Amino acid sequence: MSATSYDALIIGSGQAGNPLAYALAEAGHRVALIESAHLGGSCVNYGCAPTKIMLASAQRAHLVRTAGELGIQAPEPVVDFAAVVARKDRLTQNSRDGIERNLTTAHPNIRLVRGRARFAAPNTLHVDLNDAAGQEQLTAPLIFINTGTHAAVPLIAGLEASGYLTNDTLLLGLQQLPEHLIILGGSYIGVEFGQMFRRLGSRVTVIETSATIMDREDSDVSRPMQELLEAEGIEFVLEAEARHVSRNDEGVLTLTADTPGGERRIRGSHLLVATGRVPNTLDMGLELAGIETDEDGYILVDDDLRTPAKGVYALGDVKGGPQFTHITYDDYRIVRDQVLHGRARDYHQRPVPYVVFTEPQLGRIGLSKDQARKQKVPFRVSRLDASTIGRAVETGQTEGFVEVLVGDDDQLLGAAVLCEQGGEIMTMFQLAMAGNLRYQQLENLIIAHPTWAEVLNNAFQKLERG
Numbered sequence: 118m119s120a121t122s123y124d125a126l127i128i129g130s131g132q133a134g135n136p137l138a139y140a141l142a143e144a145g146h147r148v149a150l151i152e153s154a155h156l157g158g159s160c161v162n163y164g165c166a167p168t169k170i171m172l173a174s175a176q177r178a179h180l181v182r183t184a185g186e187l188g189i190q191a192p193e194p195v196v197d198f199a200a201v202v203a204r205k206d207r208l209t210q211n212s213r214d215g216i217e218r219n220l221t222t223a224h225p226n227i228r229l230v231r232g233r234a235r236f237a238a239p240n241t242l243h244v245d246l247n248d249a250a251g252q253e254q255l256t257a258p259l260i261f262i263n264t265g266t267h268a269a270v271p272l273i274a275g276l277e278a279s280g281y282l283t284n285d286t287l288l289l290g291l292q293q294l295p296e297h298l299i300i301l302g303g304s305y306i307g308v309e310f311g312q313m314f315r316r317l318g319s320r321v322t323v324i325e326t327s328a329t330i331m332d333r334e335d336s337d338v339s340r341p342m343q344e345l346l347e348a349e350g351i352e353f354v355l356e357a358e359a360r361h362v363s364r365n366d367e368g369v370l371t372l373t374a375d376t377p378g379g380e381r382r383i384r385g386s387h388l389l390v391a392t393g394r395v396p397n398t399l400d401m402g403l404e405l406a407g408i409e410t411d412e413d414g415y416i417l418v419d420d421d422l423r424t425p426a427k428g429v430y431a432l433g434d435v436k437g438g439p440q441f442t443h444i445t446y447d448d449y450r451i452v453r454d455q456v457l458h459g460r461a462r463d464y465h466q467r468p469v470p471y472v473v474f475t476e477p478q479l480g481r482i483g484l485s486k487d488q489a490r491k492q493k494v495p496f497r498v499s500r501l502d503a504s505t506i507g508r509a510v511e512t513g514q515t516e517g518f519v520e521v522l523v524g525d526d527d528q529l530l531g532a533a534v535l536c537e538q539g540g541e542i543m544t545m546f547q548l549a550m551a552g553n554l555r556y557q558q559l560e561n562l563i564i565a566h567p568t569w570a571e572v573l574n575n576a577f578q579k580l581e582r583g
């Protein structure tokens with residue numbers, strides 16, 4: 118089969134692939150972008166956006182349910198789950214359509230190829246076109262791999278036969294609210310989906326192997342998050358080893374797990390597996406191009422996101438490391454600047470902010486206390502209870518805390534903000550870090566009253582050696 122030549126090939130229409138296609142096309146390169154599924158990748162179709170759209174419905178229901186606390190009497194809200202899902206589907210489709218317009222009509226230098234790509238040789242891809250439309254070979258001196266990840270599914274006896282959901286597939290397409298959702302995995306996906314379904318009206322039980330939920334966080338950050346979620350009626354079973362899953366003739370699912378308190382059998386209607394991610398690198402013929410992976414299948418790259426294969430880069434989740442949309446997007450910037458402008462930037466040096474979109478949110482930037490101790494970075498820490506923030510008292514959102522870490526040079530090392538507007542407050546701390554501000558400059562900043570931002574004045578009040 119003869120191969121069609123391009124200047125650049127991009128595998129995956131994710132958070133790096135789409136903007137990179139456009140930037141390269143703008144610079145005069147002829148680009149083919151190959152996508153096997155929906156345009157937009159996981160963020161648009163089953164990750165960030167659809168979950169936040171449905172979380173917004175869940176949060177609205179909670180607002181109505183708790184309106185009495187502010188003197189507004191409202192009847193128990195009726196959740197029209199099908200309408201919640203329809204709203205998510207509509208907004209998701211709008212995003213896909215927008216991406217399709219950008220890729221197909223906005224630039225004549227971009228060709229969108231619907232199919233699954235794998236390497237046939239160095240700098241050459243074989244594509245099985247979707248809908249049995251045949252095959253193609255494409256070749257280019259530059260190839261960018263942005264193929265992302267899919268849900269990891271642990272080997273548990275009876276799991277396949279009993280049926281389960283992952284965020285990638287069925288969960289966001291459910292038409293009926295689960296009566297009792299069991300979630301395997303108590304990290305970011307587990308807590309966001311847990312609160313979403315609890316507030317929409319499901320019973321929720323989260324099963325986690327670690328001793329704490331979100332175990333990358335300091336335990337005095339994850340514990341308050343757990344307590345907040347427990348107060349809403351979510352049950353957590355920690356240090357649990359799931360052993361067996363079965364489903365009886367009435368459709369009731371039973372998950373059997375070993376726990377420190379002995380064997381537990383948890384019965385539910387649905388099981389969501391949220392136990393991490395696996396890179397989409399299998400069956401991609403990477404070895405034919407000299408591209409290497411680590412033991413988990415993530416593509417190995419150098420500081421410039423280059424693989425050992427000449428002209429081949431890997432961007433986003435598929436290269437391992439923190440898995441966030443804004444990190445994949447920054448990979449795009451790094452590669453764009455290098456390929457088009459000859460400017461290099463080592464991605465190891467960048468900040469990694471993130472937000473867990475529960476209510477209240479957890480916003481995180483920089484070092485945690487555990488990380489600072491492990492890296493032997495001297496620090497002082499101050500934690501301010503959210504109930505002492507004027508704005509929190511006024512709005513009745515007093516749960517959580519704001520915690521800041523300060524180095525010996527008086528500059529911020531990190532922040533953990535578990536409170537209303539946690540993501541936005543964290544981003545203000547990030548900005549201060551980017552500007553190398555000393556904490557005293559934040560303490561003395563004139564900030565409009567009464568805003569959540571005023572916490573910048575007060576967060577450092579209790580600095581103690583950590």
Ligand SMILES: Cc1cc2nc3c(=O)[nH]c(=O)nc-3n(C[C@H](O)[C@H](O)[C@H](O)COP(=O)(O)OP(=O)(O)OC[C@H]3O[C@@H](n4cnc5c(N)ncnc54)[C@H](O)[C@@H]3O)c2cc1C
Nearest residue numbers: 129131132153158159160164234264265433434440441442
């Ligand atoms: C439930 C959930 C919630 C999340 N929430 C957030 C959040 O709130 N904020 C945040 O920052 N991050 C969030 N994330 C993480 C975020 O979605 C990912 O980090 C990000 O989308 C990764 O983008 P990517 O471009 O690397 O990969 P992807 O978006 O996964 O794109 C990869 C694309 O490649 C395609 N592909 C794969 N193999 C091939 C092949 N062989 N040929 C052709 N095409 C192929 C796939 O179909 C896919 O479209 C969430 C993730 C999940 C699962």
Ligand SMILES: NC(=O)c1ccc[n+]([C@@H]2O[C@H](COP(=O)([O-])OP(=O)(O)OC[C@H]3O[C@@H](n4cnc5c(N)ncnc54)[C@H](O)[C@@H]3O)[C@@H](O)[C@H]2O)c1
Nearest residue numbers: 271302303304305306324325326391392393440472473474
């Ligand atoms: N708001 C956000 O930015 C956001 C939200 C959701 C997901 N994400 C991204 O998606 C990625 C995947 O999230 P995730 O929560 O699936 O994965 P994760 O890797 O963060 O956590 C997986 C959890 O499952 C547990 N686990 C593993 N095997 C288990 C088993 N057999 N039984 C019970 N528990 C088990 C682990 O101990 C861990 O706590 C994250 O790395 C994150 O970057 C981001």
